[in-house]
Amino acid sequence: MPGFQGPRLKDVAEKANVSLSAAxxxxxxxxxxxxxxxxxxxxxAARQLGWRRNLLVNGMQTGRTRTIGVMIPPFxxxxxxxxxxxxxxxxxxxxxxxxxxxxxxxxxxxxxxDEDEGFKQISRLLDRRVDGLILWPSFxxxxxxxxxxxxxxxxxxxxxxxxxxxxxxxxxxETDEAASARAVAEHLVNLGHRDIACLSSREAAWQAWAVxxxxxxxxxxxxxxxxxxxxxxxxxxxxxxxxxxxEILSQNPRPTAVFAVTDHEARYLYETAIxxxxxxxxxxxxxxxxxxxxxxxxxxxxxxxxxxxxxxxxRAAQLILDRLDGDMAESPPTTIRVGADLIVRKSTARPPK
Amino acid sequence: MPGFQGPRLKDVAEKANVSLSAAxxxxxxxxxxxxxxxxxxxxxAARQLGWRRNLLVNGMQTGRTRTIGVMIPPFxxxxxxxxxxxxxxxxxxxxxxxxxxxxxxxxxxxxxxDEDEGFKQISRLLDRRVDGLILWPSFxxxxxxxxxxxxxxxxxxxxxxxxxxxxxxxxxxETDEAASARAVAEHLVNLGHRDIACLSSREAAWQAWAVxxxxxxxxxxxxxxxxxxxxxxxxxxxxxxxxxxxEILSQNPRPTAVFAVTDHEARYLYETAIxxxxxxxxxxxxxxxxxxxxxxxxxxxxxxxxxxxxxxxxRAAQLILDRLDGDMAESPPTTIRVGADLIVRKSTARPPK
DNA sequence: CCCGCGTGTTAAACTAGTTGAACGGGAAGC
DNA sequence: GCTTCCCGTTCAACTAGTTTAACACGCGGG
Numbered sequence: 001m002p003g004f005q006g007p008r009l010k011d012v013a014e015k016a017n018v019s020l021s022a023a024x025x026x027x028x029x030x031x032x033x034x035x036x037x038x039x040x041x042x043x044x045a046a047r048q049l050g051w052r053r054n055l056l057v058n059g060m061q062t063g064r065t066r067t068i069g070v071m072i073p074p075f076x077x078x079x080x081x082x083x084x085x086x087x088x089x090x091x092x093x094x095x096x097x098x099x100x101x102x103x104x105x106x107x108x109x110x111x112x113x114d115e116d117e118g119f120k121q122i123s124r125l126l127d128r129r130v131d132g133l134i135l136w137p138s139f140x141x142x143x144x145x146x147x148x149x150x151x152x153x154x155x156x157x158x159x160x161x162x163x164x165x166x167x168x169x170x171x172x173x174e175t176d177e178a179a180s181a182r183a184v185a186e187h188l189v190n191l192g193h194r195d196i197a198c199l200s201s202r203e204a205a206w207q208a209w210a211v212x213x214x215x216x217x218x219x220x221x222x223x224x225x226x227x228x229x230x231x232x233x234x235x236x237x238x239x240x241x242x243x244x245x246x247e248i249l250s251q252n253p254r255p256t257a258v259f260a261v262t263d264h265e266a267r268y269l270y271e272t273a274i275x276x277x278x279x280x281x282x283x284x285x286x287x288x289x290x291x292x293x294x295x296x297x298x299x300x301x302x303x304x305x306x307x308x309x310x311x312x313x314x315r316a317a318q319l320i321l322d323r324l325d326g327d328m329a330e331s332p333p334t335t336i337r338v339g340a341d342l343i344v345r346k347s348t349a350r351p352p353k
Numbered sequence: 354m355p356g357f358q359g360p361r362l363k364d365v366a367e368k369a370n371v372s373l374s375a376a377x378x379x380x381x382x383x384x385x386x387x388x389x390x391x392x393x394x395x396x397x398a399a400r401q402l403g404w405r406r407n408l409l410v411n412g413m414q415t416g417r418t419r420t421i422g423v424m425i426p427p428f429x430x431x432x433x434x435x436x437x438x439x440x441x442x443x444x445x446x447x448x449x450x451x452x453x454x455x456x457x458x459x460x461x462x463x464x465x466x467d468e469d470e471g472f473k474q475i476s477r478l479l480d481r482r483v484d485g486l487i488l489w490p491s492f493x494x495x496x497x498x499x500x501x502x503x504x505x506x507x508x509x510x511x512x513x514x515x516x517x518x519x520x521x522x523x524x525x526x527e528t529d530e531a532a533s534a535r536a537v538a539e540h541l542v543n544l545g546h547r548d549i550a551c552l553s554s555r556e557a558a559w560q561a562w563a564v565x566x567x568x569x570x571x572x573x574x575x576x577x578x579x580x581x582x583x584x585x586x587x588x589x590x591x592x593x594x595x596x597x598x599x600e601i602l603s604q605n606p607r608p609t610a611v612f613a614v615t616d617h618e619a620r621y622l623y624e625t626a627i628x629x630x631x632x633x634x635x636x637x638x639x640x641x642x643x644x645x646x647x648x649x650x651x652x653x654x655x656x657x658x659x660x661x662x663x664x665x666x667x668r669a670a671q672l673i674l675d676r677l678d679g680d681m682a683e684s685p686p687t688t689i690r691v692g693a694d695l696i697v698r699k700s701t702a703r704p705p706k
Numbered sequence: 707c708c709c710g711c712g713t714g715t716t717a718a719a720c721t722a723g724t725t726g727a728a729c730g731g732g733a734a735g736c
Numbered sequence: 737g738c739t740t741c742c743c744g745t746t747c748a749a750c751t752a753g754t755t756t757a758a759c760a761c762g763c764g765g766g
Contacts, residue, residue: 018715021714060410061754063721074436294646387744391743391744414723414724
């Protein structure tokens with residue numbers, strides 16, 4: 001029961017009254033060997049029948065499906081924008097991304113729990129013979145072992161927001177953490193803050209960016225004369241945001257500014273501030289990171305580092321395309337660092353006297 | 354140069370020392386014809402070599418790629434959640450959605466402008482022989498002509514948020530506009546509002562929901578004794594939101610409540626209210642629609658109808674699966690109406706005296 | 707009359723399997 | 737000694753083309 005699959009090349013050839021191979025050549029663009037009239041006949045026949053090239057066959061023959069697998073968490077607007085960048089670049093190269101999502105939309109996935117499900121997703125991509133893969137760090141770490149297979153199959157892989165420090169086995173595209181953290185530090189120190197806290201995220205192995213963002217920030221503040229940063233982090237499941245925020249804001253002396261490593265953590269600080277009757281930014285300054293879609297509409301509007309997710313997506317896609325048929329097919333893995341921009345809104349001010 | 358594609362079945366057969374057809378049968382699950390020891394040998398060999406089924410070949414042979422094309426605008430959290438619902442259902446059936454995006458992330462696409470690009474996207478899906486399609490209305494209307502091809506190819510199509518009134522040629526999954534509009538009307542009329550305005554969106558042909566939402570609301574308010582609704586709508590490009598909002602709030606007498614057909618339009622009303630020094634909800638009540646991710650964090654928090662995008666996505670995916678191998682393969686197109694829930698927040702109150 | 711050129715044809719091999727039919731050899735049962 | 741079963745083999749056809757090689761036909765020029 002192979003359902004009707006549309007007209008075959010054979011149908012086109014018959015309608016145009018030419019041989020199968022002539023039809024194939026003409027439709028592939030090899031026109032010069034044939035008369036103009038014949039070409040027109042074949043092209044017309046194909047159009048009239050609504051024939052379309054079967055990319056499955058093409059894929060079998062050339063080993064290229066013009067398809068790139070993408071695995072991201074469907075978590076927030078950052079990832080949606082990354083995806084947008086990927087789509088734009090791939091579409092213009094006549095490639096198609098196939099996206100699989102790990103985890104739930106409501107919360108950052110816990111890859112440890114979903115290992116099987118995640119690997120099934122990757123399998124679905126490999127079974128369809130994607131030409132390349134763009135992955136978020138979770139897979140890269142949780143399935144480090146499976147990377148062997150990807151390398152053996154020579155499927156180029158780009159990992160977003162995660163760099164392997166020791167043995168880099170795949171390309172990496174990430175936010176420039178050092179420069180970004182320094183920009184935040186400068187902003188706060190310049191405002192006069194000398195007692196600054198940092199609220200980090202879950203610092204799981206596959207959240208290397210969280211660790212680096214915090215460490216870079218701590219270092220930058222100290223270098224700029226802002227004193228020693230007091231740092232907290234969420235638990236492994238990310239469930240204690242409000243409690244940690246309460247702990248930070250209850251310190252005595254209370255820090256005058258808090259850097260949240262993402263806008264999500266900044267939200268906990270906002271909620272806790274309302275709870276405790278503290279005014280942002282009069283009593284405490286808050287800086288976020290990412291400029292997620294809700295950051296601008298928070299009250300007060302959140303000062304945050306705007307990442308460039310679209311550029312990250314674009315660069316990742318371009319890297320895969322270059323590896324596939326560019327000159328860099330064989331060059332060693334690289335790391336691309338994408339900048340971020342400080343967006344000063346209403347949540348930061350000079351420290352209270 | 355057909356790049357290395359991983360081990361072939363031939364390699365597995367050789368390693369296990371069996372014939373090609375035996376390997377094929379065993380790996381397909383036809384075990385009873387073979388000895389347990391032979392089966393193990395083949396399975397082991399496949400595992401050790403990392404062999405994986407080539408779905409391209411499968412697709413060619415069976416005419417089924419276990420792949421569903423999805424076309425949506427990457428616009429707001431509504432569509433992200435629809436996508437989430439689709440992914441969940443398809444993943445559990447071992448299908449994979451391939452998503453193409455039309456337009457830009459920042460704004461609702463204008464399909465009229467991008468007709469070529471949009472059709473290229475659909476082509477990319479059909480060229481890869483997707484088994485079914487889930488489309489947003491834009492395509493359904495702009496490319497009405499191309500629907501012929503989809504029907505001929507017997508590719509089941511589900512359209513989200515758009516019902517053809519005359520000749521329904523595809524399945525449709527949409528929000529229950531009549532019930533939802535009535536819920537909003539009841540809420541406002543019960544609060545005592547008797548002079549209610551409606552701010553509709555662009556009412557393009559492919560935004561049938563906007564028209565119906567407005568009309569249902571007008572009718573419901575009148576039936577409930579809330580008087581005659583005064584309605585406005587955005588221009589064809591959706592660029593005059595603030596101007597229209599200003600016009601509404603400058604009316605004399607000013608309506609005491611405004612129903613915005615989506616949360617996006619509610620935003621214009623909020624901005625304009627600040628501009629004009631009006632307090633929400635003391636001076637004017639505002640109701641949105643969709644409960645997009647920013648609705649809860651607006652100040653005051655927006656009262657809105659929460660659509661069920663995930664359910665819409667799930668139902669759409671399920672419908673496609675049922676059409677593919679269920680009993681309803683041949684039944685006529687249906688329309689599924691999904692409910693919505695009124696979320697009362699802080700933007701509605703009794704009308705000012 | 708033969709050569710070469712422009713067109714186009716046929717046949718075969720190839721992508722990676724899947725599937726049906728026929729068949730073969732050893733062992734057990736009768 | 738014959739039949740039957742079990743286990744497995746080989747062969748061929750099939751999915752939808754792509755590509756190479758060899759070849760054929762008619763026309764114009766020499």
